[in-house]
Amino acid sequence: MADVIEIKVPDVGGVASIDVVEVLIKPGDTVALDQIIATLETDKASMDLPASAGGTVQQVHIKPGDKVAEGSLVATVLMEGAETTTPAKPEQPDQKPEVSAPKAQEQPAPVITPEPIKPATATPALAPITDQGSAISAHASPSVRLFARELGVDITQISAGNGRKGRILKQDVQSYVKRIISEGIPQGGAGIPSIPAVDFSQFGETETQKLSKIKRLTGQNLSRVWLNLPMVTYHEEADITEMEAFRVALNAEKTKVEVKITALMFIMKALVAAMKQFPSFNASLSADGENLILKKYINIGIAVDTPNGLVVPVLRNVDSKSINQLATELAEKSDKARLGKLMPADMQGGCLTISSLGGIGGTAFTPIVNAPEVAILGVTRAKMQPVWNGKEFIPRLMLPLDLTYDHRVIDGAEGARFMAFIKQNLSDIRRLLL
Numbered sequence: 001m002a003d004v005i006e007i008k009v010p011d012v013g014g015v016a017s018i019d020v021v022e023v024l025i026k027p028g029d030t031v032a033l034d035q036i037i038a039t040l041e042t043d044k045a046s047m048d049l050p051a052s053a054g055g056t057v058q059q060v061h062i063k064p065g066d067k068v069a070e071g072s073l074v075a076t077v078l079m080e081g082a083e084t085t086t087p088a089k090p091e092q093p094d095q096k097p098e099v100s101a102p103k104a105q106e107q108p109a110p111v112i113t114p115e116p117i118k119p120a121t122a123t124p125a126l127a128p129i130t131d132q133g134s135a136i137s138a139h140a141s142p143s144v145r146l147f148a149r150e151l152g153v154d155i156t157q158i159s160a161g162n163g164r165k166g167r168i169l170k171q172d173v174q175s176y177v178k179r180i181i182s183e184g185i186p187q188g189g190a191g192i193p194s195i196p197a198v199d200f201s202q203f204g205e206t207e208t209q210k211l212s213k214i215k216r217l218t219g220q221n222l223s224r225v226w227l228n229l230p231m232v233t234y235h236e237e238a239d240i241t242e243m244e245a246f247r248v249a250l251n252a253e254k255t256k257v258e259v260k261i262t263a264l265m266f267i268m269k270a271l272v273a274a275m276k277q278f279p280s281f282n283a284s285l286s287a288d289g290e291n292l293i294l295k296k297y298i299n300i301g302i303a304v305d306t307p308n309g310l311v312v313p314v315l316r317n318v319d320s321k322s323i324n325q326l327a328t329e330l331a332e333k334s335d336k337a338r339l340g341k342l343m344p345a346d347m348q349g350g351c352l353t354i355s356s357l358g359g360i361g362g363t364a365f366t367p368i369v370n371a372p373e374v375a376i377l378g379v380t381r382a383k384m385q386p387v388w389n390g391k392e393f394i395p396r397l398m399l400p401l402d403l404t405y406d407h408r409v410i411d412g413a414e415g416a417r418f419m420a421f422i423k424q425n426l427s428d429i430r431r432l433l434l
């Protein structure tokens, strides 16, 4: 004999208005007892609704976006050979650790309306779904969380979903997995909890802009370096008063068509001299961390700010190039970078990187090493300062320099000596001839 069974919304703790988020069945489907057929959500929690009877779905009475209440008809199911079955009950929602699990009460057959769930404590029975104070909560239904767990995905890594109010849907988990496979993104660095998803629209108007590919790739690389390298940043100042006078004189001699010489060309020269003096700076750690690979060539990467993000073209064999050649080459490469015309080969083979913000300003910053290089030299804006010469304060042009290094390779004292050497060479550029 076939019975038509009505599956209804159970008591979810006296909540008057419950949103239907997902409906997982359609007429003609065969459902098993306790199979999840819909996801419901209150303003505090979400839960999966299991079928209170198995059979063939005749009609579905709800759709996503509907508002329902206790007793609302969800679906009618044709049950062949009806027998008394275990009462269906809403699946235990995801719980925060401090929330006690709700207790189901035993009820007799027949199965018509699932039994109520009641909070075991005064705390709401259902887990909060978006909790800005929590670093672990993600806005997703239990079934989607289960799906993510089955795939080994840490759902908190999915920053925002395509569901209502940024809810993470099954498709979002699938897209995330596809992206990880295609881009090789590591999940949650060293198990560190990720930043929780926040629905900013609740605070005011927002607009979403897609990150450029350069920004996304740079971000992944920087995060990887940040997590893998023990980095130290050391600050120094070089007196470039004489160097600047020479630079200005050189530029004054130039005709209009020639490329301008900036402090950066001298900094490159001083860096090259320092790399020769301290070979461990012109080196990389082997992947197993057992050996230092010393390089006999000197290529320098220059961080260039472009409308699409940061790129680092590499100037090759800098030790064998003149200041004028370096100025011309940097102008060509930075123009190419800003037009998005750099080829991968233009950005490979660097030994050390310079990140100069001097054209913009600043007094100091902590650049991130461009691993597998072992150090990066940061530069900010030179400024006139009163410097004590033993008798009086005299105005000197001081250039701030910041060296971030991989402490696995470079010791603190070595870093300080390296910077003292650069400082000495910039303060008296005749030394670069030695």
Ligand code: CAO
Residues within 6 Å of the ligand: 260, 261, 262, 263, 264, 265, 302, 303, 304, 305, 306, 310, 334, 355, 356, 357, 358, 359, 360, 367, 368, 379, 380, 381, 382, 383, 399
């Ligand atoms: N102190 C004072 N003035 C400086 C200076 C410094 N340290 N560095 C540059 N300047 C001056 C230049 O002399 C030039 O002056 P004029 O316009 O009067 O001639 C002006 O600032 C602009 O210089 P520039 O930036 O065009 O040239 P540059 O050779 O110094 O730098 C480049 C070239 C490509 C490195 C730079 O344009 C750039 O993109 N910098 C940003 C790099 C970046 O984003 N780094 C952050 C990475 S995060 O780690």
